[in-house]
Amino acid sequence: MLRQFLDFPFLLGNNGFQIFGVLAGGGGGRWRNGPLQDIALEQMAAMKKFHELDIPHSGFYAEGAGATFYGEYKKEELYKVVSFGERHGFKVFSWQFPNMTQELAQEFDLTKIDAVGVSQKPRPVEGSYMPCFLAGVSAATAFAAARDIPLIYTTHQQGHAAAALYAAKGETLFSQKVLLFHISGGTTDLLLCDQVRTITTIGTSTDLYAGQAVDRVGVRLGFGFPAGAEVSRLAAQCTEEIRPKSSVKGLQCSLSGLENQCNALLAAGKAPEYVCKYCLLCVADTVVKMTKAAQKEYPGLAVVCAGGVMSSDIIRSWVQQRLPQVYFVPGQYSSDNAIGVSILAAREAGLWLK
Secondary structure (H helix, E strand, O other), X not given: OHHHHHOOOEEEOHHHOEEEOOOOOOHHHHHHOOOOOOHHHHHHHHHHHHXXXXXXXXXXXXXXXXXXXXXXXOHHHHHHHHHHHHHOOOEEEOXXXXXXXXXXXXXXXXXXXXXXXXXXXXXXXXXXXXXXXXXXXXXXXXXXXXXXXXXXXXXXXXXXXXXXXXXXXXXXXXXXXXXXXXXXXXXXXXXXEEOOOEEEEEEEEOOOOHHHHHHHHHHHOOOOOOOHHHHHHHHOOOOOOOOOOOEEEOOEEEOHHHHHHHHHHHHOOOOHHHHHHHXXXXXXXXXXXXXXXXXXXXXXXXXEEEOHHHHOXXXXXXXXXXXXXXXXXXXXXXXXXXXXXXXXXXXXXXXXXX
C-alpha cells in the first residue's frame, strides 16, 4: 500500500539505511513532468513527504537536478535541493557534483590545498555508519592521493561541533571540555565535547526534536515546510508576556507535549502570534532547564548553543536573560559543517593550533 501510494522504489543499504530515488531511471524528464512542473520542487516535495511520514532514510538521489536537455549546468537548482536535503537529514547524491568541483577550481587554486578533511560517518562512536558518506571519502581519498597531501578523517557531528565552537570563541574552546547544544529539525542533543576529539551525548529529547515541534506548529498555521523562519517572524509580533511550560527531567526533555499545548491554545482562540511565541519560548525554557541540570554535574564548563532552531532571536534572548554566559552561534556556522571539518583537518595536520 505504501509503495503504491508513494511510487518510491527503495535501495536497502547496509545496517538498514535506505537510499531512495523517486521515479528512479526516468531522468530529469519525469521530475519535470510531475505535478509541480519543476525538478527542484518535485524532489524537495518527495523528501518532505518522507520526513513527515518518519520513514527511515539515509540518502536521496537527485536525478536530473542541475541539468538541462541541452547539457547545461544549473547550479542554483542543485544547490537548492542539496540545501533542503541537508536541513532535513538527507545526504543528496547527484552526478552533477563533478561540475561543482570544476566550478571550485575556477574560483580557487586547488594546488594550494595543504590537507583534505572528510566526514566518514555520522558520529565518532563505534558502529556509526551511513553508506552515503562513502561518496565523500572516495573523492577525498582520490584528491589527497593525487596531490600527496594528508587525508584527515572526521565525522559529521564533529564537523558541526567544531564550526560551532570556532564561531563562539575562536580557538579558545578547542583546548577544553564544553557543553554543546545541537538543536535542529533532526536533533535535540546536549553534548559533552572534549576538544572535539570525543563527543558524548549526555542529554536529549525522548520523543520529538525541537525543530519538528516548531515545523508542525507552523504547518498547522498554514506555513510551508520547513516553517521555522515563519514561526519566528510571527512570534516577534507578539508583545504579550508568556510563561512557557516545558517538560524536563534532569538532562532529558520531552517535546511531544509542546505540539499538543500549541494545538490546544489555537483551539482556545489564541492568536497565531501568541502560539508561535509560546512554542519558541518552550524550546528556550527547555534549554535553560537542561543547562542548569548539566552545570550541576559539569560545573564550570562553557555552554554553546548551535543548530537552526537556535538562530531564533526570541530563544536567544530568553536564554541569555537567565544564563548570560551561554554562547549562541550564528546560523551560517550551524548549517554548514564543512567549516568545522576544515578546521579539524587543519588542526590534525599540524596547520592550526600547533
